[in-house]
Amino acid sequence: MAEKNWLEWAVSMEEAAGCDVEAGPDVGRLLIGYINQLEGGVTYEKLLTFLKGELEDVLPVEEIETIANSTLEDVSQRVRDRGSNLRIA
Numbered sequence: 001m002a003e004k005n006w007l008e009w010a011v012s013m014e015e016a017a018g019c020d021v022e023a024g025p026d027v028g029r030l031l032i033g034y035i036n037q038l039e040g041g042v043t044y045e046k047l048l049t050f051l052k053g054e055l056e057d058v059l060p061v062e063e064i065e066t067i068a069n070s071t072l073e074d075v076s077q078r079v080r081d082r083g084s085n086l087r088i089a
Helices: 002-017 027-039 044-055 062-082
Strands: none
Touching: 044 062
């Protein structure tokens, strides 16, 4: 019976907070930094190497470099947008 009371209490706390309340490490506070770290896994050099390997026969290198730059800018913006839209209790 105590478990049911605790569950009802936990649900009421989540409803009052307007979000999920979870036990464990405070990942909410650290989540934006973690997401931003994921962005760091895609470097300009890695992306450029990949794109050159796939497109060098059909596009000039300057255009491939432009594509790499705009792709990384888009990824960065999307990560920032995703981080700013997170609702953290």
